[in-house]
Amino acid sequence: MPWTREQMAERAAGELQEGFYINLGIGIPTLVANYIPKTLRVVLQSENGMLGIGPFPRENEVDPDLINAGKQTVTELPYTSYFDSATSFAMIRGGHIDLAILGAMQVSEQGDIANWMVPGKMVKGMGGAMDLVAGVKRVIVLMEHNVKNEAKLVKKCSLPLTGSKVVNKIITDLGEFEFRPDGLTLTALAPGVTADEVKAKTEASYKIALQ
Amino acid sequence: MPKLHKNATEALAGLLKDNMTIAAGGFGLCGIPEHCIEAIKQSGVKGLTIVSNNAGVDGFGLGKLMEKGQIRKMISSYVGENKLFAELFLAGKLEVEFNPQGTLAERMRAGGAGIAGFYTRTGVGTVVAEGKEVREFDGNKYVLERGIVADLAIVKAWKGDEEGNLVYRRTARNFNPLAAMCGRATVAEVEELAPIGTLDHDLIHTQGIFVQRLFKGEKFEKRIEQRTTRAA
Numbered sequence: 001m002p003w004t005r006e007q008m009a010e011r012a013a014g015e016l017q018e019g020f021y022i023n024l025g026i027g028i029p030t031l032v033a034n035y036i037p038k039t040l041r042v043v044l045q046s047e048n049g050m051l052g053i054g055p056f057p058r059e060n061e062v063d064p065d066l067i068n069a070g071k072q073t074v075t076e077l078p079y080t081s082y083f084d085s086a087t088s089f090a091m092i093r094g095g096h097i098d099l100a101i102l103g104a105m106q107v108s109e110q111g112d113i114a115n116w117m118v119p120g121k122m123v124k125g126m127g128g129a130m131d132l133v134a135g136v137k138r139v140i141v142l143m144e145h146n147v148k149n150e151a152k153l154v155k156k157c158s159l160p161l162t163g164s165k166v167v168n169k170i171i172t173d174l175g176e177f178e179f180r181p182d183g184l185t186l187t188a189l190a191p192g193v194t195a196d197e198v199k200a201k202t203e204a205s206y207k208i209a210l211q
Numbered sequence: 212m213p214k215l216h217k218n219a220t221e222a223l224a225g226l227l228k229d230n231m232t233i234a235a236g237g238f239g240l241c242g243i244p245e246h247c248i249e250a251i252k253q254s255g256v257k258g259l260t261i262v263s264n265n266a267g268v269d270g271f272g273l274g275k276l277m278e279k280g281q282i283r284k285m286i287s288s289y290v291g292e293n294k295l296f297a298e299l300f301l302a303g304k305l306e307v308e309f310n311p312q313g314t315l316a317e318r319m320r321a322g323g324a325g326i327a328g329f330y331t332r333t334g335v336g337t338v339v340a341e342g343k344e345v346r347e348f349d350g351n352k353y354v355l356e357r358g359i360v361a362d363l364a365i366v367k368a369w370k371g372d373e374e375g376n377l378v379y380r381r382t383a384r385n386f387n388p389l390a391a392m393c394g395r396a397t398v399a400e401v402e403e404l405a406p407i408g409t410l411d412h413d414l415i416h417t418q419g420i421f422v423q424r425l426f427k428g429e430k431f432e433k434r435i436e437q438r439t440t441r442a443a
Contacts (some may be wrong), residue, residue: 047312047384048238056441063382064241064433065369071239071436082381082417083386085238085264086320089313093333112336122301123309124291130339131313134332164336184276 001188002173008142009169010035012101015140016042023047023092023132024071025102028142032101043079045097047128049088054078067183069128092128093135100136102129104143104156104167109184109204111167114159115140126162133163145172151203153177174198177206214424215373215404219250222398222424226363227251230258230283234319234361234394235273236387239265239292239436243272244380246400246428247365257281262361264315264386266290271434280304286359288312292436301402311339314356316389321406323392323421328357364394367428368417371401375422376415378405384416399425425434 003011005028013035016022020042022060024032033053036042044053046068053068054075061075068074079156104115113133116126132137143152151169175198176188184206186198195208216222218418233251237243248267251259252275266285267273276282277295284306290296294360299305310318311333321329330353334340345354364388369380377386377399389398404427 046382048241049382055437058443059440060443062435062440063381064435065381067239067241067382067435067437071241072439073435073437074439076381082379082384085312085316085386086385086389089316093317093331094314122297123307125287125289125309125366126311126339127289128312129309130337131333134335135231135313 001190001192004173006031008171008173011176012140012142013037015099015169016040020098021045021051021091021095021096022099022137025100025129027103027104029101030070043170045088045091047088047092049083049085050080051083052077052078060210073158073188089128089131092131094136095137097136099138100132100141101140101142102132104141104152106152106154106159107141107143107167107170108154108157109206110167111179112157113139113162113167114157115162117160119160133166138167138168140168140171141167142171149184151201153201155205157203174201183207187211213373214375214419214422216424216426218426218429219400220253222426223247223250223254226396226398227254227256228266229256231256232260233364234262234359234364234390236366236385236390237263237265237272237387238382240268240272240434242367242383242387243267243386244359244365244367244400245272247398248273248275251387252276252279252281255279255281256373258283260284260286260392262286262315262359263318264312266296268291268436269295271432277305284308286310286315288315295358314339316386318356318359319386319389319393322360323389326358328355330355357358359393361390361394362396364390364397366391366397366399366417368399368401370403370405370410371399371425372405372407372410374407375399375419375425376400376410377417378410378414378424379416388417391417396423397421398423401425402428402431
């Protein structure tokens with residue numbers, strides 16, 4: 001049984017450490033917030049200018065001046081702070097954010113990531129994705145292993161890059177991969193998924209060191 | 212010259228011309244200068260280059276200026292929420308220059324601070340770096356990005372005083388202080404006009420030196436893009 005989106009998010013939450021400042025992308029990464037252990041203090045950063053994102057508001061708490069980077073209404077916490085966009089990206093580009101968890105369309109065996117543009121389709125823009133992958137200390141990608149039978153973990157990205165050699169870890173529905181000094185390595189398999197199945201569904205070359 | 216004006220039309224008088232560059236604050240529809248945008252629409256000025264993180268939505272925010280074909284070019288990081296934008300872009304009637312969000316913010320800050328350019332790691336190895344100088348510092352590659360100075364900046368604040376000192380509220384701050392810095396002339400709209408001396412001098416976000424004109428907006432619509440709530 002491959003991992004569900006929720007299980008992928010739960011595994012990613014296992015990467016969090018006490019005191020971490022983290023930025024969660026849109027899509028599966030947003031679900032990670034639901035699995036942060038209550039005993040762990042981590043602070044969520046939103047690139048539109050907020051450190052310490054609270055839960056969604058109750059109906060009577062909705063405030064148009066208080067949104068996250070996905071433009072959803074949110075609430076503040078006792079330790080929340082606000083700032084302008086240049087300060088926000090000083091946190092991101094200056095290496096002050098410990099971890100970013102992002103979605104991707106493709107990741108290459110060198111750690112390149114493509115997640116902002118498909119040639120020929122309407123381009124919406126990269127938002128803060130290029131700044132995040134270039135600036136934060138550690139980048140984890142959460143993505144489906146295949147889309148319509150096409151491998152997303154590839155030898156070389158065919159889509160325009162968001163960043164080059166920036167990904168540290170990938171969690172898919174089939175398993176986990178780490179970028180180690182000696183290259184891309186498969187480190188975990190979802191229950192019932194075999195190494196052969198992963199091999200058949202992956203274009204990138206990788207080593208295997210199951211933990 | 213008193214900075215305080217009655218409304219957006221009066222505050223923008225004499226500042227608008229065809230083919231100018233305008234920097235606008237706001238993230239999505241949060242903290243956008245909605246009265247200035249409406250007044251620019253009414254003025255009919257065209258051929259505009261707009262520096263703004265986003266491009267509004269259909270019929271609101273900068274989407275209003277797009278409807279009247281007043282915008283020639285957008286410099287933005289994300290424009291996904293606007294169908295008319297897509298149509299105009301695909302028809303070749305609208306130019307767009309995508310900047311990474313942090314690069315856009317820093318370009319505005321730098322332009323306002325008299326810094327012609329800066330090197331950043333963001334965008335190295337991507338289309339963003341094409342045609343730009345890439346230089347190595349301490350073993351890492353950085354791309355040269357230029358500061359932006361706009362002919363006019365339009366910003367929205369929560370409170371302001373006659374001197375032009377501004378205070379923003381929560382995440383409605385976003386690009387507003389940076390837009391205010393990078394405008395050769397900056398017009399601010401505020402929700403509340405604070406009597407001189409009542410804003411805490413230690414807690415001013417944009418200092419009056421960056422603001423040439425301001426006015427109190429009559430009624431702010433403050434539209435919400437993604438209303439998300441939890442059960443009570």
